[in-house]
Amino acid sequence: MDFSMTVTLAVLVLASVLFISGKIRSDLVAICALIIMMLFQILTPMEALSGFSNSVVIMMVGLFVVGGGIFQTGLAKMASSKLLQLAGPNETRLLIMIMIVTAGIGAFVSNTGTVAVMLPIVVSLAMSAKTSPGRLLMPLAFASSLGGMLTLIGTPPNLVIHETLLAAGYAGVSFFTFTPIGIVCVIVGVILMLFLRRFLPQKDKEADNPNRGRSLEQLAREYQFTQNLYRVQVKAASSLVDRTMLELGISAKFGINVIEIRRKSSARNQIMKTINQEIAGPETVIQADDVMYIHGPFECVDAFVQQYNLMLLNEQADEREHLTHEEQYATDAVGLAELLLAPNSRHINVMVKDSGFREKYHVNVLGIHRKDQYLIHNLKEEKIRFGDALLIQGTWKEIALLATEPDVVVVGQPIEESRKVTMDNKAPIAAGIMLLMVVLLISELIPAVASVMIAAVLMVVFGCVRNMEEAYKTINWESIVLIGGMIPMSIAIEKTGAAQLLSDGLVNSLGSYGPLVLLAGIYFTTSLLTLFISNTACAVLLAPIALAAALQIGVNPYPFLFAVSVGASMCFASPFSTPPNALVMSAGRYKFSHYLKVGLPLQVIMGIVMIAVLPLFFPF
Template sequence: MNGPMILTLATLGAASILFVSGKVRSDLVAIGALLALMLGGVLTAEEALSGFSNSVVIMMIGLFVVGGGIFHTGLAKLVSSKLLQLGGASDTRLLIMVMLVTSLIGAFVSNTGTVAVMMPIVVSLAMSARINPGQLLMPLAFASSLGGMLTLIGTAPNLVITKTLVSAGYEKLSFFSFTPIGVVCIIAGILAMLFLRRFLPKEEEGGKDKQSGRSLEELAQKYQLTQNLYRVQVASDSAIRSKTLRELDIPAQFGLNIIEIRRKISAKNQFFKTINQEIAGPDTMIESEDIVYVNGSFEQVRQFADQYGLILLDQHAVERRFDVQVEEQQDGEQYATRDVGIAEVMLTPNSSLIGRFVKHSGFREKYRINILGIQRKEQYLLHHLKEEKMRFGDALLVQGTWQDIALLAADQSDVVVVGQPIEESSKVTMDQKAPIAAGVMLLMVLLLVTEIVPAVVAVMTAAVLMVVLGCVRNMEEAYKTVNWESIVLIGGMIPVSIAVEKTGAAGLLSDGLVSALGSYGPLVMLIGVYLTTSIMTMFISNTASTVLLAPIALSAAIQLDANPFPFLFAVAVGASMCFASPFSTPPNALVMSAGRYRFSHYLKVGLPLQMIIGVVMIAVLPLLFPF
């Protein structure tokens, strides 16, 4: 072995030890390995930085943004609620369902694209089912690779071995030639995961932040908001049409708080019909067919509706928003949008508000915030608040824009805001954008399946559309959706694979192993080919492993006068079923942060699964393709 090869293998070994230990961040380890190979003269600066311009890395960035759009618009919550209905409360049924659905999608879409589409859905599903997302995300990543074996286009190694066979004069593999192998992989993978899932994270690390305050749902339940929330619809002949809330002065006349106005838009396009949610401000003008959310007693609401000719909607009346009904919303979400929210504030001991009437507090004038309720010891005051005098120890439930609530939190002379308004605002989904996000996602999947444009172009187009169409509010929020640790990890490890090939380390390993096993017959050779591919894919990309080993496997089969098909399928399966490392495939890296996985989780779960699939394939491949 030459000097560059020794340095490359030593760097790989040191990086592997650090990855396993988990004491150093994985992205820092990847950059350290990259610097060592550059300083050692193994890689040029251009080669070392090539990983960050690689299409896979660029595609991963775009997929994070697409996933963010799916999550922020509530589309993930919508789909996950449907899956939750199918899976029920059983963790086992949820695991099987997630893996089956992911496998089917992975048969036609790249495994990276499949995970990006499914990950926000699965995270939302796990939260709804009250289980740790880590219980489902690693099975999700593995299932995308298992499903890739179902069709010719499911994964890149399938295309590589097809090209190798055709170049050697053999018959071209059909679209579904891989299906029997894929079905066996999926069955074996799901059965194995039912046992191996016990090694996945069960509890959230760090626990719940005690300083984070109550959730929106908890606040709504605590103040019994939904018991005093009513909806009235503006009729075409109503007396309040074309008038502003300032002109109407409804709080003074009826003792009601106007919470929100929802207005249908885009009526010409049924697919993109949504309902626009607006904060009820003084200058908000009432229009025909508006649905006005009011807070107060039923008698006051009825008087308001009778006087102005409004339609009092039943509390459970259907208001469709992309096939989601209002009653399906959490309590707190009826009072909050991406722009507007609710929060609880406490009066400080020296607050100038103590002893003042609510109507003289200046909350609306100074902070543009409404007071919805007061908690006084064990009593909740929800009506005629203007005439209430504030006392020390009172907790106030307020509503306003998240920005205004944040400004109130910054001014701690009179009140202290419980919780973190900006963080709470990020949890509120823009449900009215859900159909647009669905359209963008379907467009991306269509482009990926048809291959009209390169995969990276399809993904980046979808990412840009998510931002431009408002599914992600702005570029700053788009950047926040990207998990940069995963990006740096993959970008740093791709050039390391270049070093493995460039120094001849990969060729030395494969040639030596195959030549050593060739005399023991085709079955032993098949085992050797599979193991070599499986081990090599832990350090270089599955595509690079397949390109390197497919010709060697073909040559070995010809020397043994054996059928080359089982050997080449062993290369494709061995390259695709790499689960023992977070950086061996993009799906493994994508779920690492969201699932709060350490390298040890991949060794405890992924390595046994990889070995189980290997044993099953060694037994099945000779049956499907006799030597």
């Protein structure tokens, strides 16, 4: 063993120990490993940095953005609600359904693409079922790899062994030759996950964090906001048309608050946005067909409607039919927040109408929580006292700006809350983009990385992701750097001869013990190597060795080549071994130890099952 091979293996071992300990960030460990490889001249700078230009890494960036679009448009919420109806909130049924659905998609779409499509849906599903996403996301990632064994195109190693057989003069494999093996993989994987899930994270700590503030729905319920919220449409003949809010003085005359106005966009802008929301300020000009959101007692609202010849809308009105319950009082543009005042705040002992919240910050005060009371009527004449909590409504941008003021405290994080409000009117566009990506991935008309990047760009262009800043925030850079940093390690393993030494030694030493032992040696050699190099590279390296070994002892090469394909694809014990494992790491809040506790037993037991099953399908 030469010096470069020794250094490479030592770095791999040290990196693995640090990954397992979790005391140092995984992306920092990966970068340090690269630096050592360059310092010892095992890798050139170009080779060391090649991982960051690798198509898999670029695909992962694009897939994070696509997933963000699926989340932000509410498409994930809609899909998850359908799945929740089918499986119910029972975690066991959810896990089985997710794994089977994911495996089915993974048979025709790359495992990375499959996880990208399913990840936001499963996270939304977990939240709806009141369970931690970590309970379902690792099974999702593993199921995408299991499903890849169902068809010839499911995973690249399948195609590698097909080409190896053809090159050696044997008949290749058909599209569904892998299906019986894939079905066994899926069944075994689902059963094992039902037992191994006990090692997955039990609770989402963030969900229990008391400093996050209450949800929009909780705030609205506590302040009885929705019980006093009415929607009124302005008729073309109404005397309100073309007049400003300041000119009308509605609050003073009727004791009600016009908090928001929604109007349909012009036809030329229908694709990008269907409804405009606007906080009702003094300069707001009322137009025909506007829908005014009014807060106050019903009798006061009714008097306002009668005097100005308006229409009180019911819940089936066209403007409302696509809105969820939350969007009665919050949208992606407009939201609610609770405000606390510092002891020295200039707003204390000042009437709400003189506080300047609407004039300076463009937010409306909708309610006051004082001790055990909730004040929601005639607030303009109410004096703000120390200890009061104010319910305010405004644009998320204005609420975030207000949070920077030194004498007020906004409970929770307005920007984070705004990201939770979905743009449901964009869901059909996001669904179309996602479908286009899947079709392009299946048809292979263009490279897979191009298909994903097209989908990511379309998500931004059509407003499914709010802007480029939001697109960048959807990307988990720790996972990207981790994968980009570890891909060049496979170059070092192959370049120094470590991979060849390991594979040749094991195969040569086991060949004399019979075909079953040799099959086991090939399978577990492949399974070990695929932890450190890509499954495709692993299959390319070991397929010719497996073929030669089978021919050397005079047996059928098919089970040996299938062992290479399955062994290369069934990689669960490491987060950086496959893109799906890395994709779910941050969303599931997993540590390296979770992959060891769950993935390693699954990988080993799957290997034992495959060694027993492969000779049944392909006799020696």
